Amino acid sequence: MPKSTRFVIVVCAVAIAMVLLLQFYWVKNYYIVNQATFEKEVNMAFEDALKKEFSLRCDTIQQLLAKRLMDTTEFLITSGFDTAEKKNIFTIANAHQPGQKFSSSALSFRGINKALLPGDTAFKWAIATRFAYTMRTEDLQNHVVYYRTQNLGGFMVDNVNKYDFDTTRLRPVLAHYLKDRNIETPFRFYVRETDSAMNRSHFDEKLLARYPIITKSYPTYKQKGKEQYVRAMFSNPFSYIIGRMGYMFAGSLLLIALVAFSLIYLLRTLFREKRVSAIKNDFISNITHEFKTPIATASAAIEALTGFGVLDDAERTGRYLAHSKNELEKLSALVDKVLNISMYENQDFNIKPEPVDLDIEIRKFLTNATLLPGKEINWNYVNDTGINCVTADKLYFEHAVNNVIDNALKYSGTNVQLQISIYIKSSFLVIAVKDNGIGVAANNLSLVFEKFYRVPTNAHRVKGHGLGLSYVKSIIERHGGWCKMESEPGKGSILSLAWPI
Incomplete structure (x- = not known):
């Protein structure tokens, strides 16, 4: 192979290798950036989901509390005017033990300053709802239960245990928040009794191989059991990252394909031209030999006719002329073949069926x-x-x-x-x-x-x-x-x- 050809091949190979390496470097770095973005997004979604799931549990218990306070067999709701503060004070007492009671003027702060009259169910519901909201903010959201009355404290504890943290309820909430971020990567929960809220836990390599993305740890405040901390684990987020990379990834692949195609096409053209050149050289060598043979034979016959007195011998003259004629006919046939091929290439090839x-x-x-x-x-x-x-x-x-x-x-x-x-x-x-x-x-x-x-x-x-x-x-x-x-x-x-x- 000529040195110039080898040089061209080496330059092309080096060029495509550099393009491939640069594209690989860019794509790899962009992939890492998007993987970090994915981890950030799932952490935010997981935190929002935990807050939302806890809020939904509080909503449920708050509604149950309000309905429970309306039960006259369990609680007595009364009001009294405080002359010193010039506002109504509302009291909730245990119907079984009237001495157990607690009071609040929460409704007065909302601009409602009237007494509770017997039979005013609507206003009684407003009072019960307000008391339930107060207990939600003071008790549930602080993860404690104050026994204002025995029966109310017991009711709250029972329902807190009933609606305790459960990954079954958390799953659809997290899936919703992930979908809002266009994330549909499969996940599962990882719960344990102790964990690091600073996200400094070390995980088994087999677990990381299956779930390379694991969120931060958050407390569950579970009343019973060992599930005190929870994390969400995600399988390989390849499809999500490729989706975010979008046109850049497709453009990189297209560029790589174009460069590879150009190199292959260039090399094929180079070798084809080399082969065509070799074939043409062989053809020229063959055709030259074929041309020379009849020309030499005819020339020798003519030389004999003119230089050696052959014209005086009719038999020899006829033989030499016949040889010359045969060789010239071969030469003519050969020229016809070349011309026919040329005519075809020039579209000057008419047929008459x-x-x-x-x-x-x-x-x-x-x-x-x-x-x-x-x-x-x-x-x-x-x-x-x-x-x-x-x-x-x-x-x-x-x-x-x-x-x-x-x-x-x-x-x-x-x-x-x-x-x-x-x-x-x-x-x-x-x-x-x-x-x-x-x-x-x-x-x-x-x-x-x-x-x-x-x-x-x-x-x-x-x-x-x-x-x-x-x-x-x-x-x-x-x-x-x-x-x-x-x-x-x-x-x-x-x-x-x-x-x-």
């Missing part, structure tokens, strides 16, 4: 082939389709079929077994030419129809220019058909030409 008799034409080609010196040729022709004619340009049809048969003979040994069969496949009439030649390796089959290409192992055995099959493909495609080669080294080849019916 007409009915062509398959049997007559193919048998003529095979009969002529048997006259080839130095080879024993046996052929078999089968056409069971019932179709004897195909619509094609007769001249180009002859060129295509003749080239294929010529190739089969050229790349076979001295004992040639040729099988030509015609069949129908998907609205195409297929002419298949099978030989017992040297064959073509699988890695070369896709290249045999390319212009100037010759199979490396065959190039030194048989003379050629790499134009024949390329020319055949041009003819077939211009007629709207297709061609295909099947082959195995040492087992011969089958070359199929498909013509539209």
